[in-house]
Amino acid sequence: MAERLFGTDGVRGLANSWPMTADAALRLAAAAGRYFRADKQEHRVVIGKDTRLSGYMLETALTAGFTSTGMNVFLLGPVPTPAVGYLTHSLRADVGVMISASHNPAHDNGIKFFGPDGFKLSDAAEAEITRLFNAGVAPARPDSIGRAKRFEDARGRYIEYAKTTFPAGRRLDGLRIVVDCANGAAYRTAPAVLWELGAEVIPMGVEPDGFNINAECGSTHPEAAARRVRETRADVGICLDGDADRVIVLDEAGQVADGDQIMALIASRWAEAGRLRGGALVATVMSNLGLERFLATRGIGLERTDVGDRHVVERMRAGDFNLGGEQSGHLVLSDYATTGDGLIGGLQFLAAMVETGKTASKLARVFEPVPQKLVNVRFAPGSAPLETEAVQEAIAAGETALGTAGRLLIRKSGTEPVIRVMGEAEDMVLLDKVLDSIVQSVRSAA
Template sequence: MGKYFGTDGVRGVANEDLTLDMAVRIGQYLGWYYGQQRNHARILIGKDTRLSGDMFELGLAAGAVSTGAEVKLLGVCPTPAVSFLVNRSDFDCGIMVSASHNPYTDNGIKIFNHEGKKMEEELLLSIEAYMDGLTEIPVAHGEAVGTFQCWPEGLDLYIRWLESVVDEDLTGMKIAVDLANGSATSTAVRTLQDLGAEVLAIGDEPNGININLHCGSTHPEALQAFVRENGCDLGLAFDGDADRLIAVNSDGELVNGDYILYIVGRDMKEQGKLRGNMVVTTVMANLGLYKGLEASGIDYIQTPVGDKYVFEEMEKNGYLIGGEQSGHIIFYENMVTGDGLLTALKLLETLRRTGKTVQELSDGLFIYPQELVNVRVRDKNAVMEDEGLREVIARAEAALQGNGRILVRPSGTEPLVRVMAEAATDDICRDCVKTVTDYLEENGF
């Protein structure tokens, strides 16, 4: 990670951590860099619904145009729409203005390369050097100055592609959606209705400051109640930029990413489509998922936390399904990034094709209770290297006799150690976590 670009782009409070000047300079560098490779760079920009999105969108566009780029503005759209269209419409790169599930006061800038994948680290470091004034680039003059235009047709291309991915007609299904007052408002209802479903929506009135506010995949309680009250077959909750999905079954119970990996992964295996017989997960996936996959004769791989690492493992070996408990699921045959609406369609396709409910398809999956505590420490690296801590964890896990686990890992951005336990009951989870946190306190960490 660089000074500004983390694993998921630049992100921070608008006009404090992330400023208009930063956006202009990012746009300038990308316009100049790709303009060296052909007459002018072609750049696609999308955004979510937060209030500062217009400012950063136009700042990026102005910067790119000032160095000769041709810019197309997709408007409000899911992050994966930018990835998809860059990959298929001859753009040099794509930029998404979004802070995902963060509150509206934050914003972010995520950059995709010409393949729709996250931008290479080397180029991001070069952009950072320009942002800090360590390098200079020329601006365009005369006829070399670039142009920008709105491109709503791009969103139509993306929606038509999504609809082509699903083999099943959704007529007769009653689906509730929580659009998080975010990016999914531009695509989800239309797509599901085009496929024949009856769609009831909440979180569908963005006003610039209500994105993710008590709604969406991070706050699915309203959708759970809505599904029960309206007798829906399924509920779908998206995050602010619509690259994640948390579902709700007809009983109003949550169906997170672990459930989706289990349900769709098993269906892919039954159809002979599970390449390598493999599902890719992160270390934070629930122990119950692993036991369920094993019982179904499916292999799995654990990666570090982050969709970046899931994708790297999938790309390296050609595996077709992987993701995170948060609902960030990647279907590598179709996309190179997570897509909440594509995930929803894959889940709906499985329900329709099998004629079964989520509850029936979840049979054999027991999600273990989980306790997660963040412990602030002076030196997280010293904690992770401590032999005494390893012995404490080993003894506690041995006492679980294979019916649980303990995971201790450092935060990637803060002086924290995350202590997570999974076991048969909440009480056992709490006892396991307390064993570790007591050790850290008693030994001065």
């Protein structure tokens, strides 16, 4: 039976367990190498990673797989995921690979692919790589085996590029910035960029040991950074996740601004400057109803997609939009990057502070969020509760009860046997009643 590899964002799993084993990584790289070999003299792949212990194992296995098919490998070392997308295109590589499980704990890992244009792969490309993986790939002739070498300037190239996305002639002089790098891929790049732009930098999460990535730090755990902001009287905090494709911002009081608030700020500023292509922001179905209402008051549209930054990027490319992202902090600014880039997104927030002279708290609360509640309901493997008549009737009744005053989103998780029941409404009593009815119907059907 054919083995399924790709999920919603590359291949991911528990390190040293299927499919995150050395053997599977080698076979996967061989399949990708065979797929991406273009008709030219040199075939090139770049491989980056975050700071997980298992990254060494997977990096070595991927190198063996790619070189076995005649691909030359450039090893970037620990760099942010967006740096891999950037360098894949900049170095004219056939394919780029990032070894990371993003915001997941250290015992997980993942493998993400980028095409020669620096964008993540299409479903068709992933399907063909999976077919080659299952069928097996013939190795290259002995005289055609690829070479591998460390690319020592990867971090420096990305640092220099990131600085070019900050407004020309502007600096961060006088700003005290806490930056939490989650003991992850940006532990050197992010503090360097901010310092070189003139900020007083207070770094956190910059002592990776292979096990502490995302551990009580970074964008998913901003509490420690919030305390540091208050203790040091910093002007702002920037929190990244393990591979630095997400960001959340902390104001001077340590209050959190999530991806929705940051996108609202950037969208409104870009629209005023005539920079917002397509007259709309692309976000997922999880983004708050308050964001949608705020954008409408500014004459800005909201294009919603399924959950996942990959879906956001696909819609942006199809509609020629240049701004999108997720509530979780994935910010895609396609004028600068091919995927979510937490550092570049954070720089846009800092640019707003510098150009307006306003404090972080004045910029971090652009709109008032509509109260949102999420309930996860596990179901038995093989069952399909959302397809039952009782659940569908409960959902329809809930939508009728909320009317235009709220919103429901009921969906099956793409990574575990869970139904996610989410609702938004100003009237929390009504929302609780609606969600309770749906949750009970799902549990009965599960």
